[in-house]
Amino acid sequence: MDAKSIIDSLVNKFQDSLTDAKVDSDIRISAYLEPEKIKDVCQYLKDELAFDHLSSETAIDYPKKDEIVVVYHIASYDHPVLLTIKVKLPRDAPEIESIVPVYWNANWYEREIYELFGVKFNNHPDLRQLVLPEELLGDWPLRKDYEGFPNTTARNLV
Amino acid sequence: MDENVGPSEMIVHLGPQHPMQPGPFRLNLRLRGETVVDAEIELGFIHKGIEKILESKTYLQGIPIVDRICYLTAMTNEEAYVGAVEKLADIEVPERSQYIRVILEELSRLQSHLLGMGEFGEFIGFVSMFMYTIKEREDILTLMDMVTGARVTHTFLKYGGVRGDLPEGFREKSATIFAGLKEQIAEYRRLFNGDEIYKQRCFGVGTLEAKTARDLGVSGPALRATGVAFDIRKDEPYLVYKDLDFKVCTATDGDIAARIEVRLDEMLEAMYIIEQCLDQMPSGPLFYEDSLYGVRTPTMRVPEGDVFHRVEDPRGEMGFYVVSDGSDKPHRVKIRGPVYPTMQALPPLIKGTTVADVAAIAGSMDGCTSEADR
Numbered sequence: 001m002d003a004k005s006i007i008d009s010l011v012n013k014f015q016d017s018l019t020d021a022k023v024d025s026d027i028r029i030s031a032y033l034e035p036e037k038i039k040d041v042c043q044y045l046k047d048e049l050a051f052d053h054l055s056s057e058t059a060i061d062y063p064k065k066d067e068i069v070v071v072y073h074i075a076s077y078d079h080p081v082l083l084t085i086k087v088k089l090p091r092d093a094p095e096i097e098s099i100v101p102v103y104w105n106a107n108w109y110e111r112e113i114y115e116l117f118g119v120k121f122n123n124h125p126d127l128r129q130l131v132l133p134e135e136l137l138g139d140w141p142l143r144k145d146y147e148g149f150p151n152t153t154a155r156n157l158v
Numbered sequence: 159m160d161e162n163v164g165p166s167e168m169i170v171h172l173g174p175q176h177p178m179q180p181g182p183f184r185l186n187l188r189l190r191g192e193t194v195v196d197a198e199i200e201l202g203f204i205h206k207g208i209e210k211i212l213e214s215k216t217y218l219q220g221i222p223i224v225d226r227i228c229y230l231t232a233m234t235n236e237e238a239y240v241g242a243v244e245k246l247a248d249i250e251v252p253e254r255s256q257y258i259r260v261i262l263e264e265l266s267r268l269q270s271h272l273l274g275m276g277e278f279g280e281f282i283g284f285v286s287m288f289m290y291t292i293k294e295r296e297d298i299l300t301l302m303d304m305v306t307g308a309r310v311t312h313t314f315l316k317y318g319g320v321r322g323d324l325p326e327g328f329r330e331k332s333a334t335i336f337a338g339l340k341e342q343i344a345e346y347r348r349l350f351n352g353d354e355i356y357k358q359r360c361f362g363v364g365t366l367e368a369k370t371a372r373d374l375g376v377s378g379p380a381l382r383a384t385g386v387a388f389d390i391r392k393d394e395p396y397l398v399y400k401d402l403d404f405k406v407c408t409a410t411d412g413d414i415a416a417r418i419e420v421r422l423d424e425m426l427e428a429m430y431i432i433e434q435c436l437d438q439m440p441s442g443p444l445f446y447e448d449s450l451y452g453v454r455t456p457t458m459r460v461p462e463g464d465v466f467h468r469v470e471d472p473r474g475e476m477g478f479y480v481v482s483d484g485s486d487k488p489h490r491v492k493i494r495g496p497v498y499p500t501m502q503a504l505p506p507l508i509k510g511t512t513v514a515d516v517a518a519i520a521g522s523m524d525g526c527t528s529e530a531d532r
Contacts, residue, residue, distance in 0.1 A: 052372050056494035073466050077372055080393040105375030105499045131202035
């Protein structure tokens with residue numbers, strides 16, 4: 001399976017929700033996606049295109065553009081193509097469907113994004129903190145406007 | 159995990175100070191008799207916030223920080239970060255430097271596997287194994303020390319090359335050490351396979367099926383022990399790996415013994431790669447001084463964009479996702495470590511086994527908590 005045929009297949013299937021889909025190199029593809037389609041796209045990738053390996057899932061904060069972008073890197077154990085999917089979410093109420101039902105190991109990635117960026121994953125089986133203490137929930141430390149310890153955390157220490 | 163226990167149940171907390179894994183994490187087990195019926199991992203005891211720190215440092219200042227994600231894989235972490243920035247900034251690395259990087263990364267794999275195996279030996283009560291492997295590991299560290307000037311955290315790579323050439327006498331010294339290590343690996347095999355306790359505790363215990371391993375997102379030796387030949391060095395070759403001859407070591411059983419087997423094979427393969435590198439390595443510059451980023455000042459700027467760069471860590475797939483906004487500091491760095499999925503896979507793997515096997519299984523997965531907790 002090569003990058004070109006994969007992207008053709010994806011664009012055919014999800015024409016309306018994919019934007020800016022392009023081939024970056026022989027084995028790299030990237031695309032922007034509408035948030036509501038993420039689970040369907042992942043399911044399709046896994047079932048039809050052998051993308052069975054969620055390599056990473058993360059978020060980027062863009063305070064100036066007032067958006068948080070969730071980034072998925074999906075690869076395969078059988079072919080070398082790696083797909084980057086980006087989903088733009090509004091910064092004041094970021095919310096997206098969880099992909100844990102498709103990729104089991106998304107569980108910890110999504111918990112981490114939730115505690116560090118405040119992105120809410122709908123239908124996640126266990127959405128709570130992973131690495132930070134519970135008192136820090138709501139501080140979203142990886143957002144760019146986080147003031148840092150102890151400015152926004154001191155209230156918890158009293 | 160539900161904290162209510164039934165009449166014949168008990169909840170046991172392993173850790174955070176249990177010597178089962180390097181670095182503290184807590185493993186909560188629900189036991190019925192000696193059988194594990196449920197398990198849960200708690201992370202975060204040594205969370206270092208490295209991703210946030212990297213965002214506040216310039217690209218050059220970031221290199222020593224990524225070393226400290228996991229001290230066993232400092233070299234591959236550097237390669238992943240430096241490689242990502244080089245891709246972003248379109249910096250070319252001279253061939254000689256690439257060979258030196260490959261040599262160091264394979265040495266790093268050797269020392270990591272040696273320590274991992276020694277620690278695993280301790281978990282099954284085979285304490286002398288640790289003393290054997292730590293001695294061999296010191297020799298490998300001496301080789302790395304000769305080149306980089308540091309034993310564990312090297313900070314040896316720079317954008318577009320390496321800090322120095324291989325020293326005088328490196329080739330001879332490595333030949334001597336490798337000859338000894340090859341004999342030792344044969345000896346380790348003999349010790350393991352001739353040991354009745356090892357046989358009973360490792361064959362057919364903690365078996366991971368290929369299908370499950372794929373679903374759990376596992377990579378590295380733990381995955382290859384199930385027969386899936388997934389290796390970033392072959393899938394998406396970086397540096398000069400495409401010019402080198404090596405095979406991806408796999409095993410079929412997916413149990414503890416298979417994971418140890420894969421690591422022993424990989425050590426032989428790593429030495430073979432280094433020997434080839436020393437033979438093939440061309441002479442030439444270590445660094446293109448007149449390239450676009452020739453004067454890589456501490457405040458070097460990187461063009462806007464993002465890149466995801468993956469390397470094959472001793473533990474599996476290590477990736478860095480670096481986003482640049484055109485300034486001298488990265489806008490966002492995401493570290494995708496191999497230990498994260500491996501540790502996540504631990505609870506399903508130990509469900510249904512006995513409590514005595516938990517340490518052996520966890521040890522054979524060779525997780526580094528420090529890296530999961532970065």
